[in-house]
Amino acid sequence: MLILSIVFAIVATRWINETIKHIEISLKKSEQKYKLLFESLPIGISVTDSEGNLIEGNTASEAILTVPNQELIER
Numbered sequence: 001m002l003i004l005s006i007v008f009a010i011v012a013t014r015w016i017n018e019t020i021k022h023i024e025i026s027l028k029k030s031e032q033k034y035k036l037l038f039e040s041l042p043i044g045i046s047v048t049d050s051e052g053n054l055i056e057g058n059t060a061s062e063a064i065l066t067v068p069n070q071e072l073i074e075r
Contacts, residue, residue: 038045044061046069048054057069065072 038056038058041058042060044058044064046054046057046061046065053075054069054072057065057072062069
């Protein structure tokens with residue numbers, strides 16, 4: 001019974017690790033698509049948290065607000 005449990009633990013660990021690896025790859029691809037879309041849109045986009053603090057903004061929003069995004073994020 002102990003050997004069966006050890007084998008199961010090894011198989012389960014490998015399966016979990018492979019699943020995590022696939023999720024990380026998918027997440028990276030999604031992030032790359034998001035960044036490309038976010039930066040290439042000609043309209044100003046600002047992402048804020050629930051309190052209204054700037055989390056991220058694209059270059060068009062920086063031009064509209066006439067304040068660097070990094071400065072707004074640091075506030």
